[in-house]
Structure formats: structure tokens, C-alpha cells
Amino acid sequence: MPRRRLSVTAGVAALPIAALLALSACTPGASGGSTSQATAGPVTTDPAKLGTVQLQVLDYFTGGADDAWMKAVVNAFHAKYPNITINRTSLSWGDVMQALPLKLKSNNPPDIVPANNGWQSLGTLVQGGLVLNLDSAAQAYGWRDKVPTSILQEHEFSTDGKQMGTGAVFGMPVARSSMIEVYYNRNLLRQLGLSVPTTYSAFTDALAKAKAAQLTPIALGNVEQVGITEPLYSVMNALGQQQKISDLIYSQGNVSIADQATGFPQAISTMKDWADKGYFTKQFGAVAGQDAAQQFVDGKALFHFDYSGSLPLKPGQSGNFGSFVLPRSDGGAPVATTSSATNFSVSSKSKHADAAAAFLNFAASPDAAQLAVNLGVAPLLDPSLKADGKDPLFADDVNNAGQISSKNSSVPYLDWATPTLLTTIQTKVQDLLAGKTSAQDVVSAAKTDDDSFKAKLAK
Amino acid sequence: MSRLVENPTKAAGGTAKARVSPRRRRPGQRHRRPWLGLLYLAPGLVVYAVVVLVPAVQGAWLSLFHWDGVTQATWAGFENYTNFFRDPTLRQAVTHTLYFILFFSVLPIALGLLSAALSARRQVRGGGVFRALVFLPQMLTPAVVAVVWKRIYAPDGPINDALRAVGLGQLAHGWLGEYTWALPALGIAGTWGAFGLCTVLFTSGMQAIPGELYDAVRVDGGGAVREFFTVTLPGLRGSMSVVLTLTVLAAIRVFDIVWLTTKGGPGISTITPTIVLYQRAFANPDVGAAASIGIILAVVSLLATMVIVKLSEDKS
Numbered sequence: 085m086p087r088r089r090l091s092v093t094a095g096v097a098a099l100p101i102a103a104l105l106a107l108s109a110c111t112p113g114a115s116g117g118s119t120s121q122a123t124a125g126p127v128t129t130d131p132a133k134l135g136t137v138q139l140q141v142l143d144y145f146t147g148g149a150d151d152a153w154m155k156a157v158v159n160a161f162h163a164k165y166p167n168i169t170i171n172r173t174s175l176s177w178g179d180v181m182q183a184l185p186l187k188l189k190s191n192n193p194p195d196i197v198p199a200n201n202g203w204q205s206l207g208t209l210v211q212g213g214l215v216l217n218l219d220s221a222a223q224a225y226g227w228r229d230k231v232p233t234s235i236l237q238e239h240e241f242s243t244d245g246k247q248m249g250t251g252a253v254f255g256m257p258v259a260r261s262s263m264i265e266v267y268y269n270r271n272l273l274r275q276l277g278l279s280v281p282t283t284y285s286a287f288t289d290a291l292a293k294a295k296a297a298q299l300t301p302i303a304l305g306n307v308e309q310v311g312i313t314e315p316l317y318s319v320m321n322a323l324g325q326q327q328k329i330s331d332l333i334y335s336q337g338n339v340s341i342a343d344q345a346t347g348f349p350q351a352i353s354t355m356k357d358w359a360d361k362g363y364f365t366k367q368f369g370a371v372a373g374q375d376a377a378q379q380f381v382d383g384k385a386l387f388h389f390d391y392s393g394s395l396p397l398k399p400g401q402s403g404n405f406g407s408f409v410l411p412r413s414d415g416g417a418p419v420a421t422t423s424s425a426t427n428f429s430v431s432s433k434s435k436h437a438d439a440a441a442a443f444l445n446f447a448a449s450p451d452a453a454q455l456a457v458n459l460g461v462a463p464l465l466d467p468s469l470k471a472d473g474k475d476p477l478f479a480d481d482v483n484n485a486g487q488i489s490s491k492n493s494s495v496p497y498l499d500w501a502t503p504t505l506l507t508t509i510q511t512k513v514q515d516l517l518a519g520k521t522s523a524q525d526v527v528s529a530a531k532t533d534d535d536s537f538k539a540k541l542a543k
Numbered sequence: 544m545s546r547l548v549e550n551p552t553k554a555a556g557g558t559a560k561a562r563v564s565p566r567r568r569r570p571g572q573r574h575r576r577p578w579l580g581l582l583y584l585a586p587g588l589v590v591y592a593v594v595v596l597v598p599a600v601q602g603a604w605l606s607l608f609h610w611d612g613v614t615q616a617t618w619a620g621f622e623n624y625t626n627f628f629r630d631p632t633l634r635q636a637v638t639h640t641l642y643f644i645l646f647f648s649v650l651p652i653a654l655g656l657l658s659a660a661l662s663a664r665r666q667v668r669g670g671g672v673f674r675a676l677v678f679l680p681q682m683l684t685p686a687v688v689a690v691v692w693k694r695i696y697a698p699d700g701p702i703n704d705a706l707r708a709v710g711l712g713q714l715a716h717g718w719l720g721e722y723t724w725a726l727p728a729l730g731i732a733g734t735w736g737a738f739g740l741c742t743v744l745f746t747s748g749m750q751a752i753p754g755e756l757y758d759a760v761r762v763d764g765g766g767a768v769r770e771f772f773t774v775t776l777p778g779l780r781g782s783m784s785v786v787l788t789l790t791v792l793a794a795i796r797v798f799d800i801v802w803l804t805t806k807g808g809p810g811i812s813t814i815t816p817t818i819v820l821y822q823r824a825f826a827n828p829d830v831g832a833a834a835s836i837g838i839i840l841a842v843v844s845l846l847a848t849m850v851i852v853k854l855s856e857d858k859s
Contacts, residue, residue: 111608111615111616111618112604112605112608112610112616112830113610113611113612113613113614113615113616178825181825182825185612185613185828204826204827204828208611208612208613208614208828209613211611211613211614212613212614214613306720307693307719307720307804307805307808308804308805308806308808309805309806309807309808309809310806366698367698367717367720368720369717369720369721369809370696370697370698370716370717370718370719370720370721371697371698371717371720372693372697375697503826503827503828503829504826504827506826507822507826507827510806510808511807511808511810511811512810514808514809514810515809515810518721518722518809518810520722520810
């Protein structure tokens with residue numbers, strides 16, 4: 085018997101080797117295509133003239149207000165241009181990120197895809213030539229005039245895919261924002277005898293006063309490593325310079341993450357300082373993000389940093405809350421980490437590039453922003469919009485988004501700077517807040533990460 | 544019996560000699576058997592090849608490249624593998640796997656043996672209900688299990704509440720947020736998950752052991768402990784190899800509960816090779832490095848299985 089088993093084992097071992105030899109002719113990614121080509125010919129900007137078109141759209145708006153808004157936009161577009169039918173496929177964020185390169189390489193990819201900004205997704209797809217250069221559409225529709233530069237930049241890459249935040253448009257924002265704001269509890273603020281902070285020092289004073297009054301100043305849960313990034317980015321925006329932060333994230337102008345001008349070193353020290361002073365939820369390192377948000381909604385904390393529209397509010401609960409963008413220490417216009425709720429890019433294999441561009445244009449239009457406001461989700465790109473005022477929290481959200489659009493004061497997410505930076509920062513900051521490493525070490529670990537990625541880009 | 548059916552001429556001939564020494568059949572007939580068998584197996588083999596073998600080989604091939612999943616890959620040779628052994632994060636992840644083997648395999652087996660020994664051979668009131676209850680974790684979705692444990696370990700969760708209620712408030716911890724406690728806390732969740740499986744498999748194993756063997760021990764004047772070590776444990780060899788294989792592989796593959804609770808934190812104090820694999824494959828697209836981790840895990844799993852099977856083979 086042992087002899088026989090041996091021969092079976094040998095057979096099993098031989099099989100992969102044989103297959104390996106057969107495979108060795110092909111290199112992964114070889115069929116990925118050349119670097120990006122421009123859209124061919126002039127763009128037809130009147131969708132009615134495009135004939136009958138079926139557009140396949142992939143998105144990650146699987147439920148709730150996200151899905152409702154997307155449905156409303158699709159319906160409005162189809163009502164306006166009945167010749168264009170849109171078939172949506174919605175997958176969870178994780179599923180989209182896992183499957184997107186494969187989908188785009190298939191023979192029949194979706195026409196419009198939600199490639200995430202930054203190097204993890206969109207940048208790599210640009211390098212692989214899988215998404216379309218939309219410059220001619222941008223010109224035909226006037227996107228560069230209509231969309232604030234600091235937002236449109238988030239969708240730009242050089243055509244060789246080596247630079248981000250400059251060059252050609254490879255995707256479009258939609259008229260819905262995803263920005264990091266500070267939420268506050270109106271009653272608690274009043275109890276403390278304070279008004280909404282309009283300066284950075286007024287904000288830190290409020291933290292100290294809340295702590296002295298034995299309130300939790302900031303509801304924070306960091307067990308999943310995510311929660312800390314929201315106050316971290318906000319403080320960075322308050323202490324650094326907008327231009328330097330953008331340059332850092334876009335790997336332009338030789339800005340180092342260790343430079344004070346980016347606000348990053350000070351923001352890291354501030355997190356440590358706030359944690360030491362007990363400004364965050366007790367034992368925040370063991371608290372789930374959702375539990376912290378719930379703690380805030382339950383009225384047990386004064387402030388909470390989070391994305392617009394992501395508080396777990398029940399209908400009618402929002403009256404006691406408001407939101408603002410953390411004021412800057414130098415008194416300038418508040419800067420918020422903001423992007424559109426999704427980036428939409430067009431597959432380079434799409435046979436309906438013009439129709440796809442028409443839909444992108446519509447999803448970024450004031451009409452689409454109005455649909456967002458109607459549905460109670462934060463709009464983007466149209467600063468003139470106002471909420472009807474019945475919901476004071478939503479009115480604040482709309483104002484904040486409008487302010488960012490009109491002042492052109494958004495910065496991209498820091499984690500777009502390198503594919504690994506988010507993991508590096510999250511793990512190191514946990515070490516810092518647990519007293520296992522110094523703020524200096526966190527900054528130098530982030531710098532090593534950023535520098536090695538830039539060196540790779542330059543190759 | 545199958546020999547007779549597959550060899551009808553000889554069976555019909557009915558000579559005792561032909562039946563005793565089938566090796567002397569003519570060469571032409573010798574080949575028919577394996578091919579026929581393969582034919583029966585073909586549907587299964589094809590599915591297995593397409594779903595398991597081909598992707599496995601592709602994975603091995605990918606692990607020899609530096610590849611972001613989109614653009615042209617560059618040949619890496621064995622660099623991804625040498626990096627595996629140099630990477631301090633992965634080194635820590637591997638020690639966590641060893642730690643998890645203790646919690647996902649050794650502890651549940653010990654507990655499972657104990658509870659099976661106590662309940663398998665006599666009518667214990669509520670024994671069936673007990674087994675159904677401890678087996679319950681096996682039927683729950685890992686995502687649900689993770690959410691429940693996250694709640695249990697929360698600073699204001701049931702464990703800390705209970706500690707405070709009995710005046711042991713100073714022992715309350717932010718379990719998943721502390722470097723000392725996060726790993727054992729997740730380990731205990733794993734023990735809870737595997738305990739029921741072990742109990743049920745050992746119980747059925749014990750019930751298959753003939754009662755006379757126990758009687759023999761009794762006659763020799765042995766007690767319950769000697770019964771356990773001379774009859775029960777050797778009799779469970781088969782179940783033990785199944786349970787060991789299942790639980791050790793589960794320990795090597797731990798992903799869901801870590802990813803859905805701590806994401807490998809705080810710091811990297813609960814990180815596992817599978818977490819690093821996921822991060823490399825989907826977050827910082829470095830598909831080659833991810834594939835090399837997968838291949839190493841697969842090889843280690845295969846070796847572990849072979850060792851377990853070898854050790855549990857009946858030598859008599």
C-alpha cells in the first residue's frame with residue numbers, strides 16, 4: 085500500500101508542474117492593453133442623437149439613500165433621453181474592489197464603473213489602460229469650468245498613469261458628497277454655555293470644557309482601526325496648508341509627509357494629546373465605530389467626526405444635532421477631506437462612450453444635486469442649493485458641502501497617496517495611542533511608506 | 544467482489560486459481576480497470592480541476608511575479624517567498640497562527656474529549672440538548688459570530704458588566720483593544736466555535752467503541768481514568784485525526800473573526816497570514832505577494848494534514 089500511495093502523490097505533484105510549464109508562456113497582465121488612448125473623434129453631446137443605447141452601469145450603492153438617489157438619477161436620465169436605457173448592477177464595496185480589474189479586462193465589461201480614486205484602484209486602471217481618457221468629453225461638456233478644481237483633480241491622472249491630480253480626466257464625480265465633518269450635540273453645547281466653534285481654539289476650548297464637565301468630548305471607536313482617521317484628517321486640514329496637503333497626496337512638488345506644512349506631524353501629536361487628556365470615548369481602542377456613533381446619537385458625547393450622512397439616526401432624531409467643518413487654526417476657509425460619493429469612469433472597451441459621458445455629465449449636474457437634496461443626502465458641486473430647513477442637521481450638511489464647492493476648499497483622502505499608507509498609519513497610530521511608540525515614529529513610518537512609493541512611481 | 548464483476552470471463556470460468564491471483568491476468572485487461580474508474584470519476588475530477596487545481600496552479604504561477612492585478616507583471620522569481628520570511632509583520636502573523644492552533648485545536652479537543660467522556664456512554668439527562676447547544680456555533684455564519692463576540696468583549700459588554708456586578712470591576716478590560724488581551728480573546732471565541740464540533744465527533748466515536756472492551760478493563764480492576772486511556776483514547780484514533788485536521792486547518796485559515804473585529808489590531812497584535820494576504824491582494828494590490836502567502840499556507844496545511852494522517856494511522 086505505501087508504494088501505491090507514493091505513486092499517487094507523485095502524480096498529483098507532477099500535474100501542477102506540467103500545468104506550470106504550459107502556463108509559463110504567459111505573463112500576468114500581458115493582455116492588459118497599452119497605456120491610455122483618448123476618446124476617438126468629436127463627442128456627441130446631445131444624447132437624443134445617439135440612437136437606442138443600452139448602458140451597463142456598475143455601482144456600490146446597494147441600499148438606503150445611496151440606492152434611492154442612484155435610482156432617481158437613472159430614472160430622471162431615462163425620462164429625459166428615452167433612447168438610452170441604463171441597466172444597473174450594484175455590488176458591495178468590497179466585491180467591487182475585488183472584481184473590478186477582472187471585470188474591466190473581460191470582453192464585455194460594464195460601460196460605467198465606480199473605480200475608487202487614488203492609486204489602489206483608479207490609478208492602477210489608468211496605468212493598465214482599462215479606463216477611458218475623458219478629456220474630449222470634459223471639453224465638450226465644459227467639466228473643467230463646472231466642477232471645482234479641487235474636486236475634479238481627484239479624478240485626474242497623467243496619461244502614462246504616473247501622476248495623480250493632474251493631466252487628463254479619467255473619471256467624474258457625481259453630485260453627492262462624501263466629506264468628513266464634525267457633528268455636534270446642540271443641547272450639550274448649550275448646557276456648556278458654548279456656541280458652535282468658529283475658530284480652532286474655540287473648538288479645543290470646547291473639548292476642555294466638556295471634559296471638565298465630565299462629558300465625553302469626542303465619541304470615537306477605533307477597534308476596527310478606522311475611527312481615528314476621521315479626526316486625524318480633520319485636524320491635519322485645520323493645521324496644515326490646503327495646497328501642501330493636496331501636493332502630498334498627489335505626490336507633487338516634493339512635499340514630505342513629515343513637513344509641518346502638511347499638518348500631519350502636528351495632527352499625529354494632537355491625537356496623542358487628546359487621547360491622553362481623555363477627550364475620546366473611554367477605552368476607545370476597544371469600542372466599535374458603530375457603537376461610538378450610537379453613543380453620540382444617544383446624547384452621550386459632545387462631538388463626533390464622521391462622513392456626511394452616516395450617523396445612525398432614526399427619523400425625527402436629527403433635530404438635536406448639527407455639523408460643521410473643523411475651523412482652521414490660521415482662520416482661513418475651513419478645508420474638508422471631501423470626495424464625490426463615487427467616481428464614475430468609463431471602460432476603455434465601452435462601445436457607447438458618448439452615451440456614458442452623457443450619463444456622467446447628468447449624474448454631476450445640478451439636477452442630480454437637487455435629487456440628492458430631495459432625498460436628504462448630502463449634495464456636491466452645486467453651492468447654490470439650500471435644504472428646505474425642516475431638518476437642521478441636513479441643512480448644515482448642505483451648507484458645508486456648498487461652502488467646500490464655492491471656496492474650492494477640499495482635499496483628497498490622505499490614504500490615496502500610496503496604496504499602503506492607510507494600513508501603515510492605522511496600525512502605527514494604535515501603537516502610539518497605546519503608548520507603545522512615539523509620534524515621531526508614526527511620522528517616520530508614514531514617511532518611509534510615502535517615500536518608497538514615490539521612488540517606485542518615478543521608475 | 545468487484546474483481547469478479549469486472550472480470551466476467553474468469554468469473555464465469557470459475558477456476559479458483561484465477562480468483563486468487565488476479566495479477567496474472569493478460570496485459571490487455573490490466574489497463575481497462577483504471578480507465579473505467581477514471582471515466583466514472585471524470586465529472587467530479589473535471590469540476591475539481593477547474594475549481595481547485597487550475598486556480599491553484601495559477602496562484603503558484605502568480606506568486607513568481609510582482610503584479611498589481613492590472614498592468615504588465617514583472618518576473619520576481621522567488622522574491623515574494625524570500626520576502627515572506629523577511630517580513631516582520633508576517634513573522635508576527637505566523638506566531639499568532641501557532642497561538643491560534645492552541646485555541647482553535649488543542650483546547651477544543653481537550654474540552655471535547657472531556658465532555659464526550661462524561662456524556663457519551665451513559666444516559667445523561669439533557670445530553671442531546673447539550674450537544675445541540677455546543678454544536679450551534681458550527682451552524683452560525685462567521686460574520687454573525689464576529690459581531691456577537693465584538694459585542695461580548697465591548698467595554699460595556701456582558702463580560703465587563705458581569706465582572707462589575709460581582710465586584711471585580713478592576714478586572715474589566717477593553718478586551719479587543721488591548722495588546723495583551725486581544726489575541727487570547729479572539730482565541731477563546733475560536734475555542735467556543737470548535738468545541739461543539741469536537742464534542743459531537745468524539746461522542747459518536749466513543750459510541751462506536753464496543754462495550755466489551757470497557758468490561759475487560761473493569762474485570763482487570765481499572766477505573767474510569769484507566770478506561771479512558773486504555774480504551775477510549777486509542778479507540779478514537781479515527782475521530783481524532785478528523786478533528787485535528789479540521790481544527791488545525793481552521794487555525795491556519797483564521798480570517799473572518801479577526802477581519803470583522805480588530806482587522807489585525809491593535810497595532811498588528813492579532814494579525815494573521817490570511818489578513819496580510821487579503822490586504823496585499825485587494826487593498827495594496829500586490830497580487831504576487833498575496834499569492835505567495837496563499838501558496839505557503841496551502842503547503843503548510845498539506846504538510847500538517849499529512850503529518851496528522853501519518854500519526855493517526857493504525858499501526859497494528
